[in-house]
Amino acid sequence: SYNAVTEGTGVGVLGDTKKLNTYYSSGTYYLYDTTKAMTGVIETRTAKNLSSLPGSYSVDPDDNFNATNQRADVDAHYYAGVVYDYYKNTFNRNSFDNKGATITSTVHYGRNYNNAFWNGSQMVYGDGDGTTFTSLSGSLDVVGHEITHAVTERTAGLEYQGQSGALNESISDTFAMFMDQKNFLIGEDVYTPKIAGDALRSLSNPTQYGQPENMSGYVNTTSDNGGVHTNSGIPNKAAYNTIQSIGYDAAQKIYYRALTVYLSPKSNFSAARAAMLASAADLYGTGSTQYNGVASAWTKVGVN
Ligand SMILES: CCCCC[C@H](S)C(=O)N[C@@H](Cc1ccccc1)C(=O)N[C@@H](C)C(=O)O
Ligand SMILES: [Ca+2]
Ligand SMILES: [Ca+2]
Ligand SMILES: [Zn+2]
Numbered sequence: 537s538y539n540a541v542t543e544g545t546g547v548g549v550l551g552d553t554k555k556l557n558t559y560y561s562s563g564t565y566y567l568y569d570t571t572k573a574m575t576g577v578i579e580t581r582t583a584k585n586l587s588s589l590p591g592s593y594s595v596d597p598d599d600n601f602n603a604t605n606q607r608a609d610v611d612a613h614y615y616a617g618v619v620y621d622y623y624k625n626t627f628n629r630n631s632f633d634n635k636g637a638t639i640t641s642t643v644h645y646g647r648n649y650n651n652a653f654w655n656g657s658q659m660v661y662g663d664g665d666g667t668t669f670t671s672l673s674g675s676l677d678v679v680g681h682e683i684t685h686a687v688t689e690r691t692a693g694l695e696y697q698g699q700s701g702a703l704n705e706s707i708s709d710t711f712a713m714f715m716d717q718k719n720f721l722i723g724e725d726v727y728t729p730k731i732a733g734d735a736l737r738s739l740s741n742p743t744q745y746g747q748p749e750n751m752s753g754y755v756n757t758t759s760d761n762g763g764v765h766t767n768s769g770i771p772n773k774a775a776y777n778t779i780q781s782i783g784y785d786a787a788q789k790i791y792y793r794a795l796t797v798y799l800s801p802k803s804n805f806s807a808a809r810a811a812m813l814a815s816a817a818d819l820y821g822t823g824s825t826q827y828n829g830v831a832s833a834w835t836k837v838g839v840n
Contacts, residue, residue: 541548542572544599545717546610549674550725556615565599566626567613574631580613583645586748590658591642601803604798608643612661612673619676620711622715632686639683641764643673648707654685668728693798695776699804701764706771707795713739713775714788720776739776742769749773751805751838771805774837777781778812781829790815790830809834 540574544558544565550826553757556580561651567580567631594609601610608793614638625637640658652672658821660684661673672678685708690693704791709722723736735745754770757763758795779787790812795819812830820826834840 542594542599542653544600544601546614547607548611549615549671552605553602556601556610556613557617560680561601564595564597566651567594567601567609569613569617572631573624574620574636574638576631578616578620578639579641580609580616580645581640582609583642585644585647585663587646589642589645589660590640591644594643594821605644608661608663608671608673611671611675612641612643612659612679615673615679616659616683619715620682621681622680623683623687626714626788628733629687632683633690641679643671645743653691654681654682656689659678659683661685664726664729667730669723670726670729672726674721676716677709677712677724678726679720680715681708681722684708684711687761687790688795691796692803693801694763694799694803695801696764698762699767700712700802701761702767703771703799703803703808705764705768706775707791709737709739709772710775710791711769711788713779714784714791717784737765737772739772742773747772749837753754770837771808772840774834774839775810777833777836781833782826786820786826786829789819790826793818805834805839809839 540560541562542554542558545553546556547553557571559566559568561718562700564657569578581591584593586696648665650664650668653662654732663671680838688707692703694700696704720740721735727736728734747766749769751770751776755763755766794811794813798814816827818829
């Protein structure tokens with residue numbers, strides 16, 4: 537038997553067929569992508585509905601990953617590649633650590649688990665309960681959100697609590713928007729599979745899904761690490777305002793520079809505004825259209 541880099545096919549969570557970068561070894565095909573300019577690889581595993589990580593490799597005998605119970609594996613693997621390519625092609629960032637670290641994803645975590653997370657070492661996706669969520673790896677929004685937590689952890693290190701935590705959450709939602717550029721909704725592809733037209737969050741209209749969109753609506757709470765998934769609506773709206781005024785490309789360059797140069801673990805919303813302005817000044821000059829667009833984007837959400 538021999539080893540080989542192979543190209544397989546798979547069917548994703550929404551029933552869509554896609555090409556996969558796979559690996560053949562000793563009669564088995566693996567969701568193991570060695571084609572990126574990394575030192576590591578992109579590898580996808582399954583927890584088989586238990587909760588021990590990282591679980592076992594997702595494998596197939598004929599390189600066609602088309603079984604129903606492989607759909608989450610297919611999308612976790614495919615979208616991880618899309619997110620890797622986004623950071624490499626847009627910012628020349630080589631994986632989340634900028635040193636080519638292996639990207640490990642585990643799907644089928646737990647039972648009816650309605651969430652996905654980065655655990656400090658890897659991504660973890662639940663299958664959802666089929667009512668609140670379907671398999672969460674089925675959306676680029678989710679995969680982009682989770683890998684961006686890893687980028688944030690290795691750069692600004694925003695503490696996952698209170699305003700810095702809500703900013704951390706917002707950075708993950710915002711880069712998911714930059715990667716997709718399809719709409720300003722978060723999670724619409726996997727949220728409430730029996731209900732069409734809704735989403736988990738909206739950057740253009742946070743209040744539609746119960747989030748504040750202005751500092752005046754900041755929620756002081758002890759739950760959810762100080763309401764990080766609620767108060768993220770405020771910087772999310774600022775990000776929407778920024779994209780609307782200066783476009784996706786300038787916005788993503790400003791956000792990436794802010795994340796990698798200016799933001800730090802305890803940065804709050806006001807520090808985020810300052811970081812974005814400093815980045816806009818560096819890239820486009822103070823008083824530039826971009827600079828002024830950023831300033832008004834944050835003023836409109838009550839952050840000065
Ligand atoms: C250990 C549980 C807490 C971790 C929360 C992770 S980082 C998170 O924010 N997950 C996203 C998943 C997601 C992302 C984009 C689109 C849809 C769903 C999230 O928003 N989780 C919600 C459901 C939450 O935890 O309230
Ligand atoms: Ca979306
Ligand atoms: Ca829905
Ligand atoms: Zn998150």
